[in-house]
Amino acid sequence: MSLSGTLTATGETRPRASAKPVGDRVLHALTFASAVLVLIVLGGVFISLIQGSWLALSTFGPSFLSSETWNPASDPPVFGAAAPIYGTLLTSVIALLIAVPIGLGISIFLTELCPAWLARPIAIAIELLAGIPSIIYGIWGLFVLAPILQRSFQPAVIWLFHNKYWDVPGLDKLFAGPPYGIGVFTAALILAIMILPFISSVTRDVFETVPPVLKEAAFGLGCTTWEVIRRVVIPHTRAGVIGAVMLALGRALGETMAVTFVIGNAHKIAASILAPGTTISATIANEFTEATGDLYTSSLIALGLILFIVTFIVLAAARWMLHRMERQGR
């Protein structure tokens, strides 16, 4: 009994389950059922999406993934998911390329440079960015950011890689005009702003797990602040940083409203990242209520299924990395 002393609080030392008081049996059953419900919800989402997308997947087969044709008006209608899948991946990757360095910069500033009294308000302000609903980013992106990009940034890059003096091979296609304002790049930029707080707050948490002794030792050897971060802090927290990036990627892949406003909703794969495109979530948001015919609806649900599977894998990997980090920290 003395060994199981710590277990008395968990009730494990009671001899038989039937000896438990009624109140315990009721509360235990209720909480157990609620916990199982979380699993049922996830299972239900999977099953209903598979069920809903069955018609489309059985009609088109594997070509649903590879075909770029999205033509609800033809007879019979043809649906292929290649363009939305491409748009989803491309916007998310560009968003990460922009947001990861800036997010890391913010958390380095907060953990290494900023005086303690200032760190908390700044961290809260950055996290407010995560609290702003995505529709607000959408309306702001469409009416504020897109016109600015259209007037200044986009004409500048287009000129930079393609003008009467020189052409930069490859890049002139990647940054080909005309400057629409909206498009893949604008969507990626909005996504970058939206995932920034996730990256900075998670990496800040993992940076703080680095034992001060390690950093002090490195400083003692004469390392500069940057060298301490580059050679001690980041290697020590690598799993956590990767986890944070994956978490942000999961968010970016599934983000809907902000992207729907600014991506231009064009079902094609363009060489230029300034051109309009579409993503899985934007396609569903735009077309679902107007979809006529079972095959159209089913194809949109199939898009949802693809998105859910991809984000599930990315988020599971993120959690696994962060979990590893936590264990290592102990």
Add this chain to the structure above:
Amino acid sequence: MAGTALALRRRARSKVMMGLSIASAVLGLVILAIILGTLLYKGVAGLNGAVFTEMTPPPGSQGGLLNAIFGSVVMTAIGIVIGAPISILAGTYLAEYGRYRRLAHVVRFINDILLSAPSIVIGLFIYELLVTTMGHFSGIAGALALSILVIPIVVRTTEDMLRLVPDTLREAAASVGTQRWRMIVSIAYRAARTGITTGVLLAVARISGETAPLLFTALNNQFWSTDLNAPLASLPVIIFQFALSPYEDWQQLAWTGALLITLSVLTLSIFARMLTAKKAK
């Protein structure tokens, strides 16, 4: 001499990187300021009494957002009423009865994934589950979609907050013969009350701005309606519709709605944080 040059170069590189790091923080703050500034500037211009007393207008006439505000409040409230108790119970299982069980590990993992899962997929799920079986869009379907978004947030905070309650309290209760459920209800819940409230408030903040799961569950409604069995307007969906319309008065209402939503969401989340911050001291 070479040594000094190297030292200078190393120090210069460090200075540059630290400068970039400060610049990142400034950039983040500037973006926040610009977004909030635009919202205030554009939103306040349309802010008047009619916004809160009149219905959404047809294009080209005056009106307000009353039906949308009502719909949002109702669906958020129902979403919380359905989602919060289930989540608190599930969080209790994870922290108390099932803490080290295999099931708890699985639920924790799945819950963390649901926390970041795309909300539009939840909309599709409820569409398949309710809208196709009932045959029409409805406010209750919207509320149910929101309640699913509540679950992962509240489960997570409830578990975290219950685990902050020291085990010595639990052991003390057990040692004087308190039954387990009494200990949970009267001691653990009481100690974790503020934290759990914070979780619920954060969930309210999250779902009151959600658009994607409502698009094809609650749909939208231009008129006053309190019927939960019929399509129901909501502020985010009205903003979506009005902002993308070509009519200037609709766009103005969209900005005003955006300001209202952002202010309430941010106030809620700051308030929720303050609750726990005070507790920490």
